[in-house]
Amino acid sequence: MKHDVLDLAGQLNDAEKAQQLKVREFTERRIKPNIAGWFENAEFPLELVPELGELGVLGMHLEGYGCAGRSAVEYGLTAMELEAGDSGIRTFVSVQGSLAMTAIHRWGSEAQKQRYLPAMARGELIGCFALTEPQAGSDPAAMTTTATRTREGWRLNGVKRWIGLASVADVAVVWARTMGAKTSDGQSDDTVRGFLVPTNSKGFLATPIEPKLSMRASIQCDLVFDELKLAEDAVLPGAKGLGGPFSCLNEARYGIIWGAIGAARDAFECALSYAAGREPFDQPLSSFQLTQQKLVDMMLELQKGQLLALHTGRLKDAGKLRAEQISVGKLNNVREALKICHTARSILGGNGVTLDYSPLRHANNLESVRTYEGTDEVHTLILGQYLTGHSAFRS
Template structure:
């Protein structure tokens, strides 16, 4: 690509480049021709789910149990290409793989892994990840959903909000505080079939963002669970946070996919549009916008690639993930807004992608840790002082 000034593609090995191009072809063929319709209708395309399974991107970073076992960089490149289509589609892959499947893979029993992961990898079984609550979105430590120990298992009560896929999922990974846990009370994870009596998922509508995706309010009213519903390895907030870091990693790549598509759209438009009898791209102010977008796009991609290399060598730290999530989503939003300005009035229509991407990125900027949360994570790393409370 002409705008790959730093030749970042040249930093990829053959397997990485092959994976990227495979997912790019899928996005060009299946997502981009349909996304404006899906977005306008607020429709999540369920027919894509088995196709994404066949593509091998569901839980693709996990080893065994029917998962592809690909590298962190290969997963990141896949997230980038999918979000070049739409954040909602990349979010599905993230919720399914980085959150729900990762929770089972890391913290589940061998029976739970064998039972759920292969069908989830194939896209035959959809999962969701229920952590965020209506009154404590950025503060899981204030969780009020409770699982009480009973003679036969557990009784679950509480509520969650902004839970992706909950109304279409068959299995939910639910995080709750325990009461009467023989191993000591605290935050534990549970596998909850969504057809259990007392489980209710209601899509949040209408939305101005992530319209080709599904987010729900979820209510648990005396949901009875057997003992084997418990994820045995997950104790405390380390369980959900380990999954969140996987999702945050994918986000830093995905945001650059949305930014790249917005930039390419603006560059093409500026080259073809001829106000004042000359190409829009020949004007100094337009060139400044294009160059500024290119710089931040290349820096964001380089940051994601470096982070992926760290992850593949087992050296990635949580604060480094916060650097990528905070920077790349923030800069992707700026790129999309600048791209929209080059399109003029045409940029507010669904004929062009930048404003759709910008709307989606407002959600991406909020979930898996707001700017403020990641700023405080990094502030604590730099100073040694936690500023989350008080």
């Protein structure tokens, strides 16, 4: 691509290039021709789920249990190409793989892994990840959903909000504060635990949040748990405390670093093509100095974001990626991707507000991406704490 001025594609190995091209072909063939209709009709295309399973991208970073076991960079490139189609489609892959499947793979029992992961990797079962609550979106420590110990197992009560895929999921990974639990020596063991909840359970209610101005080709729900009964084996045995869900969130945040750049790249390419073909005042729009400045500014931020994503991926593959480095990538790349999409829309003029062109759709979606898996403010404070040693989350 001519706008890859730094030749970042030359930094990829053959396997990485092949993975990127495979997913790009899928996006061009299955997502881009249909996305305007899906977005306008607020429709998530469930028919894509088994196709994504066949493509090998569901839980692709995980080893075993039917998962592809691909590298972090390969997963990142996959996220970038899918989000060049639409954030909603990349979000499905993230919720399924980085959140629900990662929770089971990392914290589940062997029986839980065997039961769920192979079918989820094939797209035969859909999972969701229920952490966020209406009053504590950025503060999971304040969660009020409870799992109370009973003679038969557990009883779940509470509410969650903005839970992706919940109304179409087969299993929900639900994080709740345990009540009445005891350690082996009889001491109180109240903490945060993860539970695998079949969505056909009595007392499980998922209601899609509508209407939305963003992520319209995706599903987010309100959840209510009303005296929902769970067996003892519903608990994820390896997760105790907020470290469990936070480890999954970091997987999802990593994918966003790449995905946001995919949306920005598509918006930039749309504007570049449009500017070359539009001829106001009897000359190409791309020949005007102000247009060229916009294109150059977008290219610079796009390349820097791609370089940041690739560096982050290399660190992850080397086992050296730290949480604050993920925050750098999520904060920067989503913020800059939004600017790129808005600038691209300005080049399109009035035509840019229609669904015939992608930049404003991408910008609308990125408003959600900017909010979920940690807002700008949350990642700013994470980095502020890293730099100063002082936590500013609570006064």
